[in-house]
Amino acid sequence: MSGQARRIWLFGDDIDTDQLAPGRYMRGGIEELAAHCLEAARPDFAAGVRPGDILVAGKNFGMGSSREQAAEALRHLGLAGVVARSFAGIFYRNAINLGLPVLTAPDLSSVADGDRATLDTRAGVLRLTEKGADIRTEPIPENLRGIIADGGLVPHLKKRFAETP
Amino acid sequence: MTATLAQKIMARACGRESVTVGDVVTAQVDLAMIHDSGGPRRVEPILKELGVGLFDPAKVVLISDHFVPGDTDEGARILDLTRAWAREKGVRFHDGVGICHVVLPESGALRPGMLAVGGDSHSPTGGAFGAYMFGIGATEMAGVLATGEIWVRVPGTILIEWRGRLSPGVMAKDMMLALCGRLGMDGGKYQAVEYTGEAIAALSMQERMTMANMAAELGGQTGLIAPDAETARFLHGTGADVTGWQQDWAWLRTDPGATLQEHHVFDAAALPPQVAAPHSPANAMPAAEAEGTAVNVAYIGACTGAKYDDLAAAASILKGRKAAPGVEILVAPSSKRDQDRAAEHGTLGVLEEAGARLLPNACGICAGYGAHRLGADVTCISSTARNFKGRMGDPESKVWLGSPLTVAASAVTGRITDPREVTT
Numbered sequence: 137m138s139g140q141a142r143r144i145w146l147f148g149d150d151i152d153t154d155q156l157a158p159g160r161y162m163r164g165g166i167e168e169l170a171a172h173c174l175e176a177a178r179p180d181f182a183a184g185v186r187p188g189d190i191l192v193a194g195k196n197f198g199m200g201s202s203r204e205q206a207a208e209a210l211r212h213l214g215l216a217g218v219v220a221r222s223f224a225g226i227f228y229r230n231a232i233n234l235g236l237p238v239l240t241a242p243d244l245s246s247v248a249d250g251d252r253a254t255l256d257t258r259a260g261v262l263r264l265t266e267k268g269a270d271i272r273t274e275p276i277p278e279n280l281r282g283i284i285a286d287g288g289l290v291p292h293l294k295k296r297f298a299e300t301p
Numbered sequence: 302m303t304a305t306l307a308q309k310i311m312a313r314a315c316g317r318e319s320v321t322v323g324d325v326v327t328a329q330v331d332l333a334m335i336h337d338s339g340g341p342r343r344v345e346p347i348l349k350e351l352g353v354g355l356f357d358p359a360k361v362v363l364i365s366d367h368f369v370p371g372d373t374d375e376g377a378r379i380l381d382l383t384r385a386w387a388r389e390k391g392v393r394f395h396d397g398v399g400i401c402h403v404v405l406p407e408s409g410a411l412r413p414g415m416l417a418v419g420g421d422s423h424s425p426t427g428g429a430f431g432a433y434m435f436g437i438g439a440t441e442m443a444g445v446l447a448t449g450e451i452w453v454r455v456p457g458t459i460l461i462e463w464r465g466r467l468s469p470g471v472m473a474k475d476m477m478l479a480l481c482g483r484l485g486m487d488g489g490k491y492q493a494v495e496y497t498g499e500a501i502a503a504l505s506m507q508e509r510m511t512m513a514n515m516a517a518e519l520g521g522q523t524g525l526i527a528p529d530a531e532t533a534r535f536l537h538g539t540g541a542d543v544t545g546w547q548q549d550w551a552w553l554r555t556d557p558g559a560t561l562q563e564h565h566v567f568d569a570a571a572l573p574p575q576v577a578a579p580h581s582p583a584n585a586m587p588a589a590e591a592e593g594t595a596v597n598v599a600y601i602g603a604c605t606g607a608k609y610d611d612l613a614a615a616a617s618i619l620k621g622r623k624a625a626p627g628v629e630i631l632v633a634p635s636s637k638r639d640q641d642r643a644a645e646h647g648t649l650g651v652l653e654e655a656g657a658r659l660l661p662n663a664c665g666i667c668a669g670y671g672a673h674r675l676g677a678d679v680t681c682i683s684s685t686a687r688n689f690k691g692r693m694g695d696p697e698s699k700v701w702l703g704s705p706l707t708v709a710a711s712a713v714t715g716r717i718t719d720p721r722e723v724t725t
């Protein structure tokens with residue numbers, strides 16, 4: 137996860153799931169949805185984002201509908217993870233379940249769009265490589281670590297069903 | 302030990318005496334509701350991959366509403382798949398009779414004290430019945446259907462007390478828009494929002510459902526109202542046996558002195574009708590402040606805003622009146638049951654005489670589906686719950702939110718209007 141520094145894409149508060157996975161493209165499958173991900177807020181995002189890039193946002197990221205395509209689209213675009221001041225509850229659960237790292241950090245004011253950074257999801261550190269600053273994220277609740285470690289809820293449950301005949 | 306309503310339901314669901322806020326617990330799910338969009342087509346591949354069936358088909362309710370009436374190839378295909386799954390699994394299935402959050406309580410399946418999950422973000426609606434109900438995504442739902450369990454972080458309670466009574470012309474929707482404006486869309490902090498006070502006690506069950514439904518817009522995990530005689534009356538109407546409800550539900554309330562995370566007090570009597578400007582429910586303001594904004598579509602629809610009580614409210618304004626020139630009134634009653642009731646009581650006739658066009662009992666425009674999606678040049682006043690950019694159609698369309706009374710009054714004048722100015 138650490139290693140090479142990647143680009144940060146910075147978004148504001150209250151990014152909703154209709155922006156992440158617009159209803160009008162819901163029929164086209166994840167490929168099409170991802171291509172239109174966040175286009176209302178930033179038309180250059182979906183085409184410009186590269187695997188390993190990091191999304192940083194304000195408060196209440198992922199508010200709105202329970203559609204997990206919102207998290208799926210970000211994962212499909214290859215984002216290393218999302219760091220936000222806070223997440224909407226359902227989106228947070230969906231992201232964990234789909235294996236998209238989501239980390240909360242109360243103060244992200246030092247981050248600018250286009251900054252280079254590495255994200256160590258295990259240690260919970262967003263390192264701004266050019267600015268030489270480390271941002272520590274809040275620890276992930278104990279019980280969720282198992283799901284994340286297994287790569288999401290489905291692999292986690294597979295393991296569980298395999299263990300209990 | 303004192304406890305909140307949320308804590309008590311959570312404790313029962315995980316088989317403990319009591320639970321502490323912040324504890325992460327594994328709860329047994331009493332009821333799981335899914336719909337055609339996030340349901341079979343998304344959960345079945347995961348269940349197959351896991352190689353398991355449903356934990357208990359009797360605790361699963363499937364409702365088709367998002368792709369109804371299936372007027373596209375894709376929609377028809379999804380509905381076929383949904384129907385086949387219902388037959389195969391033997392779950393309770395309500396097909397094309399309305400929007401899930403309204404059909405579920407109508408069916409009598411939801412009872413106070415339950416821990417319930419729904420595959421839709423407005424699942425907190427169930428909280429109106431004193432059930433702890435919340436929305437989850439499809440992968441997590443597949444996990445629930447496979448195991449019957451879900452992890453929950455025991456929530457704190459944000460108590461919202463409405464003192465006094467609403468004045469004429471003001472509805473539950475106005476209270477919720479005002480709350481979105483005051484507390485913001487993350488004011489609920491993914492905790493349990495609980496509504497109390499004289500104004501809440503005075504609300505009909507359907508109005509309470511609007512309160513609980515829009516706990517989603519406050520960012521709460523659920524929106525609870527302790528069950529009472531009105532709850533019992535509604536459930537009795539669904540055919541449920543509610544004898545002894547007073548004793549049975551006595552535990553379902555927040556104890557005096559229980560620790561609250563926040564306590565807000567509002568004056569219902571002083572609240573004027575509200576609207577929310579595009580593109581957020583938090584852009585709330587008194588309707589009077591937005592007067593003069595021209596509208597060309599008036600939409601009475603969605604789980605939030607087209608139940609029987611909403612249709613009746615709209616009809617009280619539209620009786621003997623017509624839509625202003627250039628304004629289209631679209632009405633999608635939340636359920637077939639409510640539509641039939643509205644037809645019986647003459648309410649539907651009033652709406653149609655005013656020029657309303659009737660749409661299917663489904664999510665329709667609210668989900669951005671169907672032929673009536675809003676075009677770029679549309680300014681809509683809508684009784685739905687959320688007005689995010691592009692949700693109901695073209696990203697250029699503008700959606701204002703208001704109560705069904707405000708939507709009807711605005712349809713008559715052709716501009717956003719405080720319903721108290723259109724005297725009934």
Ligand code: SF4
Nearest residue numbers: 400603604664667668
């Ligand atoms: S009517 Fe709208 S808010 Fe209600 S379930 Fe359907 S899409 Fe969601």
